[in-house]
Amino acid sequence: MKKWPTSAATLIGIPLDLGAKNLGVDIGPDAFRHQGIIDKLSSAGLEVKDYGDIKSRDRSELEPGDDRLRYLEEIVRVSEETAKLTNEIIGRQEHVIAIGGDHSINLGVVAGASAALNGDLGLIYLDAHGDMNTADTTQTGNIHGMHLASLLGFGDERLINVHHEGAKIAKEHLLHIGGSDLDQPEIDLMEREKLPHFKLVDLLCDGMRPLLDMIDALANKVSHTWVSLDLDVIDRVYAPGAGMPNPGGLSYREIAAIAEYIGMKCNVVGIDVVEYNPLQDENKKTAELGIELIAKFFGSNYSWYTGYMAANKL
């Protein structure tokens, strides 16, 4: 595995919240900025520029349309704009940090990165949920539960064909981690298509070793990796500010170790952190953890300890 030589990164805010019910995630990007994400990642050795936000229309101005694919048109529009920008940045061999917004923002960033890299891209997807429903299996019509299926080439064509036609991630280049709340159609899809995944129950039964082997296997198959972090994969004790706080998620110790290992073994070119609801956070600790994990995924280091040392001039 060869890392890109540059530490340049562009932060893109994508306050899109139409892929979910009202979860308060549209103020996520600004909350991360107020928490000092740029300075903190700079102290971890990344040179981060802030692109600003990719704006989406407010749901009060829109009709949801098809109730199996709510707000499809605006989500596709935002995804196209996101994909174009991500394609340019990754094409320059710079890194992307995308802050959501709900998880449907992942569709545009991965589409753009995949195009820039001619499909030589792995996707490590950390989420308590599968996000692998389609218009035919969804119970909610919320696209933040479907876009991962689209990236793999399943579901509605308008989602699959964002930015360029067809699947963006080869099935064997996916690694879904931390699933604990999967719908039956998602389990069926994962099994039928042999999609690499490591559920929370696998971690509890087998420990971390098989997961680390799966990360190694992915790093051997692709030259670049995208990491998508839904904060609800982390236990609500550590991440109370997730859109859907999880009472049975990964511990701090587990997610920090996974992030550090990915940073060590994979050439991570882009990350999205999604489903952050600042209104539910406690003392900004979820945002602070998000920043720490971004640094670790990129193979750098930033932690509360770094902050403590800096604050106390030690």
Ligand SMILES: [Mn+2]
């Ligand atoms: Mn998700």
